Amino acid sequence: MSYILVVDDEKDIRDLISQILFEEGHTVKLAHNSMSAMDYINNKEPDLIILDIWLKDSEMDGIEILKSVKQNNPLCPVVVISGHGNIEIAVAAVKQGAYDFIEKPFNTDQLLLVINRALEASSLRKEVFSLQNKEMNESKMVGGTGAFKILKQKLDKLMNSNGRILITGPSGSGKEIAARYIHQNSPRANNRFLTIACASIQSEKMEELLFGQEVEGKISPGLFERAHGGTLFFDEVAELPIGTQAKILRVLVDQVFTRVGGKNIVRVNCRIISSTSKDLAMEIEKGYFKEELFHRFNVVPIKIPSLEERILDISLLSTYFIEWLSKSEGLPNKQLTEASIRKLQNMSWPGNIRQLKNTIERALILGSSKTVINPEDIFEFIETEKKDNFQSNMLDFNSEFFADKSLRSAREEFERAYLKYQISKFGGNVSKTASYVGMERSALHRKMKILNIESTLKEK
Secondary structure, three states: OOEEEEEOOOHHHHHHHHHHHHHOOOEEEEEOOHHHHHHHHHHOOOOEEEEEOOOOOOOOOHHHHHHHHHHHOOOOOEEEEEOOOOHHHHHHHHHOOOOEEEEOOOOHHHHHHHHHHHHHHHHHHHHHHHHHHHHHHHOOOOOOOHHHHHHHHHHHOOOOOOOOEEEEOOOOOOHHHHHHHHHHOOOOOOOOEEEEEHHHOOHHHHHHHHHOEEEOOEEEOOHHHHOOOOEEEEEOHHHOOHHHHHHHHHHHHHOEEEOEOOOOEEEOOOEEEEEEOOOHHHHHHHOOOOHHHHHHHOOEEEEOOOHHHOHHHHHHHHHHHHHHHHHHHOOOOOEEOHHHHHHHHHOOOOOHHHHHHHHHHHHHHHOOOOOEEOHHHOOOOOOHHHHHHHHHHOHHHOHHHHOOOOHHHHHHHHHHHHHHHHHHHOOOOHHHHHHHHOOOHHHHHHHHHHOOOHHHOOOO
């Protein structure tokens, strides 16, 4: 059951309440003044506090304890009791955040009714807080590179509009995170954000899921109704059945629909955000996607960069995932070594941010050290095509290639191949390359000129 703290300076009252609660199966702790009460609260947050307003021989009275609890433990409900109760004290207690106020003497049924209601309300608040906290984590945008900042600036401009948004980008790049970020920072944030995974729903079930159903007068609302006032996110919209696309088009045009098996018109007001990792123009050409629906979805296009386009964000993202996994999954909060960060930045990321999160989680679970993530804790997955490309870029590092060269010549060849690879990795951006390899930008320019690679690469 619940852990309840009773704070009262009268022993008889403490014992009476304790007996009542004990018989109901609750764990009870008793305090006679503010010092003992705060010791209990600081040691472990109670599920409920029953608090007397007037406390003899106490540094703090009940109102002061209530203020402290509401400041430091805002989700803990407090039921205030007093033998000197009047309307002024009751109003003061409620204003400070008390759940309810009971006058002494009280009867058992009255006390238990208030306690049960307070515990139920507290449980709901904690559940809502947990869900909101989870949503906030799932919608947090993390990064600092130019590509990330440009993306975030675009998203920030979309907060207060109701325009439909089509988010494109490779799989695992964070398209749903961007959609949640828009919702959480919009006027619709207090309403629902619902996701429909278009690729995982059977086509014959799609319409019931979206529009709901009426069977013999019994109504089962669909996602459009449930998202009323909020946001409906179509994940991988290219996978929508072609038949369902026509009905969705009507909803987007008229904002009305009828449930499956129903006759009544249902009106909805929800913002539509959709995403795809496919080329919708190609899908339209193949006849798999309606061109008119594309234009309805694509009012505001947003492109999410791949992780390889924001390599320097890997350190920030990895640190964020470590902290998040530590809090949410109870995994050890380890530090990344510099060598580990370099390895992560040099890896191939076909799975993008989702792959990075999985890589960090695996390193936290399987890593040998209790405090740090070492390079050997990081397992690399490279798709065949990407692996071939990666290896072709690294051919110049083969030891046999340098065997017949002088030290100076070999060093120049190594530096040329190394810098070409790094600059290519950063899309020709000399400034980012200089930062990564630990050189001044002007020094890198000089080195490129000496190695005769300046003319082959474009500075950004």
